[in-house]
Amino acid sequence: MYITITPQKLGDNYNRSVADFVAYLEKENEGKDLGDQELFFNQNGEAISTEEAIHGIDTNTAKLKKTEPRFYSLTVSPSQGELRQLQDRSRDLKQYTRAIMEDYAKAFNREIAGRAITVNDIKYYAKIEHERSYKGTDRAIRENAPFHKKIVSLRNDVQLIRSGRLEGNIEKLQQQIKRLEAEAPHKLNGRMVTQGMKKPGAQSHIHIIVSRKDASNRYSLSPGSKYRASEVEMNGKVVKRGFDRDTFFKNAEVTFDRQFGYKRNYVESYQARKTLAKHPQRYYASIMGLPTNEKAMAFKLLGKTGLGTPLMNIPTNKVQLVLKAIKQLKRGVGKAIESGSIGI
Template sequence: MYITITAQKVEGNYAQSAADFVDYLEKENEGKPLPELEHFFDQYGDEISAKEVITQIDGNTAKLKKKEPKFYSITLNPSQRELRAIGDSPEALKRYTREAMKEYARAFHREIDGRPVTVDDIKYYAKVERQRTFKGTDRQIRENQPYATEILELRQQVRSIESGERSGDLKKLQQEIRRLEREAPHQLDGKRIVRGMAKPGPQSHIHIIVSRKDASNRYSLSPGSKYKASTVEMQGKTVKRGFDRDAFVKNSEKTFDALFHYRRNYVETYAARKTFLKDPRLYFATITQLPTNEKALAFKLLQQSGADTTLLRIPTNKVQLTLKAINALKRGIGRAIESGSIGI
């Protein structure tokens, strides 16, 4: 599970309205018949219209300054392994979202009317999206890029010949283009993988738009707070403040596992991701010391992300990973984390 929290952009129309962001989330519904539309939902309701989402978020911004985010975007990105475990079910993802948002509320070190924040204090709307497309950061696009560059140059030559700007053998150029298209290392349904092409397999994920203000429009609840948990004196009163992002992500992961009886491998855990970022040597050493079956699955998941795990198969009591090997592994796994292609 890869979870992100991003503040609303503060340039252009995003500064005052959620309309652009909601329109972006509606893009997957374009051209679909009514029964296949994915609607917004919240903690208790389904089939909420985009218009209502905009009205509710835009109307819940009391006393916020122009340069303050009016809402935050949360994405819940299950791995393909997690999606297969729940049959890629939209209803299961909705159920999970509602439980994860309870953890979001609990992560606030705040009180409202003398009690802890609960999910009923959170104004949010969520939407399941079923597809993802290849981006420039994906391994398939990067490794296909040399072929893409050559093909583009050849097509430019073809256009120049067809327009009469230069002379040349069109047939030979077109044959070369077809050869490069065939030999590109990453193909999908017989075609070279390019940016914008839909990814295969289960790709469902959840987008959540959550208001900066609580449901009563009185209190600011910012997951972007620089404070994890602290207490301060304000106007003679003791006030709690802060948001524990680590607790939200970690407990949301545990919630998924408990809901669906999911057996999470070490490399899929939030704890492993934190270890990887802070101490890569410990991360790799931990993998090599896993039980045989768990280690084999860890290797498989890492290889699927594009990381070269060859050196990890050498027992650590016989050879130490070199700095060069560590850096190579870090690059592969780091790119996987950034793209959300594996749940670590």
């Protein structure tokens, strides 16, 4: 499970409307019959129109400054292993969204009128998507890039020759293009993988638009607060503040595992990703200390990054090799997680 929280940000100032983002999230519905479309929903509502979602966020901005975001975007990306655990992806992911939005509300160390924040205080609109396209950060795109660059140059030469602005043999250039396409390391259904191509396999994920203001439009609730859960004295009163992302991310995993009976391997956990970032040697030691079957599964999952087998074959007493492998692991897993190409 990989979750990101991103503030609304367009250019130097924050756009006053969520309309562009809502339109972007409608891209999968283009050309589909209404019965096949994924519509917006929230904690208590189904089949919410784009107009209602836009109006709900755009009118819930009382007293926000021009430099403050109107909304936050949460993207929840289950791994393919997690998706295989679901019976009905649309139905189950909606159920899961409503459950983790309760976790989201609990992660605020705030009170409204003397009570803890609940999901009913959160104004949000969510949408399920089932497709992903290759991005420039994906491993396949990065490794195909040198081939793609040469192909683009050759195709440009072909156009120049056809227009009479360059002399050359078009047939030879086209043969070079075919050879480069065949030599590219990453292909899909016989075609070289390029940016914008749809990814294979299960790619369902969740987009959640969350208003910066609470449902009453009176209180500001920012998951981007620089303060974690803490208390401070202001004007002689103790005031709670902050949002605990760690708690939210951990609880979101626990909620999924409990809801769908998922057996999470160590390398799939948020805690493992944190350990990898801050204490990579400890991360490696934790993997090596797993029970045999869990360790085998861990290396199988890491194998999707191209790093599982080399790591597994390194003796634990070969310190320099281990340290080198850990650096490679950290770099490879980090890029794979960010690109969404693996679900750990």
